[in-house]
Amino acid sequence: MEFPLVSLDMRPYVRKLNNEPNPVYYDLIGVSNHFGSLNGGHYTASCKNIATGEWNYFNDSQVGSCSKSKIVSPAAYILFYRKREEGASPPE
Secondary structure (H helix, E strand, O other), X not given: OOOOOOOEEOOOOOHXXXXXXXXXXXXXXXXXXXXXXXXXXXXXXXXXXXXXXXXXXXXXOEEEEEOHHHOOOOOEEEEEEEEOOOOOOOOO
């Protein structure tokens, strides 16, 4: 499974934006992960701290740092993107 952490241009996916001359960028700020089957399983989350730019991994009562390389995984279930302000630079 692949998805972008930064600079997802939504123009190809939203009819209303198809004719926009400039990209409409969204940056990933959270991922809900599911491990298991349709009958049961376990959920975790990776979330970006907007103030610091750091990613954290949430697993029940434990929270820890998370590298960007671990965010994109086959367990990703729901992706949360935030629209980038026009003219703003991509986050690091």
